[in-house]
Amino acid sequence: MIRLEHINLVVPDLKAALAFYQVAFPHWHIRGGGEAEWYGTPREWLHFGDENNYITLNDKGTGENRELTGLSTGLAHFAFVVDDIDGMIARLEAAGYPVAKQGADEPYRKNVYFIDPAGFEVEFVQYLSDIPDERNRYS
Missing domain, CATH: 3.10.180.10 (2,3-Dihydroxybiphenyl 1,2-Dioxygenase, domain 1)
Incomplete structure (x- = not known):
């Protein structure tokens, strides 16, 4: 593993x-x-x-994090799988952290992006299927 x-x-x-x-x-x-x-x-x-x-x-x-909309070398984002994305969004927004961007419109997963205080983009994803071909669908 x-x-x-x-x-x-x-x-x-x-x-x-x-x-x-x-x-x-x-x-x-x-x-x-x-x-x-x-x-x-x-x-x-x-x-x-x-x-x-x-x-x-x-x-x-020190310094600034990479420009996330550009093509500079560096960390683009990292992601966490969550069981309740709506709860995650509600907690972060209530604490003053706005959604940076919505994820793709997919039938088997929901995802959202936030920017942490250091400028790192953090993705949260909730899978709505246990079937790998559905969860990992690329369209």
Whole structure:
């Protein structure tokens, strides 16, 4: 079995980034964290997740994230599968995080994109079928 365990993000404001992911994933918790040095620069880090998956957040990020509408090299987005996309949207919007763009109109999945406080595009997808050919339909 192969699965993605975590992603590691460098952000300018660790508390702001954490606030976004705490709204998105209220069942997750801070698994651990501390202070470390990265090539001579001290910074704070933490792991936010559950027993199987997490996001590493590191502070002291500098500069701007890549222009998401352009073709610059870099992370375009990452995605999480959720059981209740409408609930996810409602929680994030109520906390002041607007939908950045709606996903494709598909009969077997719903998806939506948000921009986190560090400028990363985060997709949330809910599958409406357990049949792989339907879930993974490309049209």
